[in-house]
Amino acid sequence: MGDFLSDKCVYDFLKSASFKDINMKTRGTNNKLIPSREKEELVQYAISLGATDARMISAKDISIENHLAAICKESACENYGLAMSCPPHVSGPSGFRNLLTQFEHALVFKMDVLSEHLFSHQRLDIFRLLHEIASGVQRKAVLMGFSNAKGFAGGSCKMIFCLDQKDCNVVAHGGPCRNPLQARPSMSGFGVNVSKLMETAGWVMNRASSGGGSDNEAMAPVSGLVLIS
Numbered sequence: 481m482g483d484f485l486s487d488k489c490v491y492d493f494l495k496s497a498s499f500k501d502i503n504m505k506t507r508g509t510n511n512k513l514i515p516s517r518e519k520e521e522l523v524q525y526a527i528s529l530g531a532t533d534a535r536m537i538s539a540k541d542i543s544i545e546n547h548l549a550a551i552c553k554e555s556a557c558e559n560y561g562l563a564m565s566c567p568p569h570v571s572g573p574s575g576f577r578n579l580l581t582q583f584e585h586a587l588v589f590k591m592d593v594l595s596e597h598l599f600s601h602q603r604l605d606i607f608r609l610l611h612e613i614a615s616g617v618q619r620k621a622v623l624m625g626f627s628n629a630k631g632f633a634g635g636s637c638k639m640i641f642c643l644d645q646k647d648c649n650v651v652a653h654g655g656p657c658r659n660p661l662q663a664r665p666s667m668s669g670f671g672v673n674v675s676k677l678m679e680t681a682g683w684v685m686n687r688a689s690s691g692g693g694s695d696n697e698a699m700a701p702v703s704g705l706v707l708i709s
């Protein structure tokens with residue numbers, strides 16, 4: 481994973497916003513356990529940002545599967561290769577497995593949305609909020625001293641944040657991300673098994689349907705993840 485959405489971006493933002501004591505609050509790497517009170521604070525923060533629900537799980541329970549990451553290419557996703565946060569520009573399943581060894585906890589969150597909205601123009605607003613919750617919880621965790629926190633969302637940031645741009649500034653020009661404080665990498669490109677993730681969090685996952693049936697009120701979840709230690 482490149483550092484275009486790096487911890488440094490988060491630090492620079494926090495310092496510019498006068499959170500001068502952030503370094504003092506950074507915890508030692510030997511103390512990886514998070515007190516229940518702080519877990520709950522992060523869960524409630526995710527909900528305050530717009531998540532329907534959020535849970536803290538063990539990072540060890542995240543399932544990474546190579547074939548899921550391959551779907552991005554095999555299904556000829558229209559955003560394949562367009563953004564620095566999507567394959568083949570990300571470190572994929574092997575990189576994510578390595579990353580997971582550095583984390584004890586993961587905050588999983590979901591937004592329950594009307595299934596039909598995922599197939600309408602509203603999907604961009606839904607995925608934008610998904611990214612903003614992931615990046616917001618990451619920032620909150622950093623402020624609480626979990627300086628390595630990393631957020632992941634769903635959907636390509638090229639489609640969500642740079643739709644009107646010809647290209648991704650990182651991929652095309654080697655420049656900085658245009659939206660480092662909102663855009664987060666998609667879990668798909670790393671092979672995260674989202675169905676299992678939802679199951680581990682204790683949620684039932686209904687697949688989104690493009691409709692045609694009579695159940696216009698069918699709900700579908702979209703989810704994100706923030707690694708914390």
Ligand code: SF4
Pocket residue numbers: 562563564565637638641642647648649650651656657658659660663
């Ligand atoms: S510049 Fe746009 S497309 Fe590229 S990583 Fe940032 S948000 Fe994504």
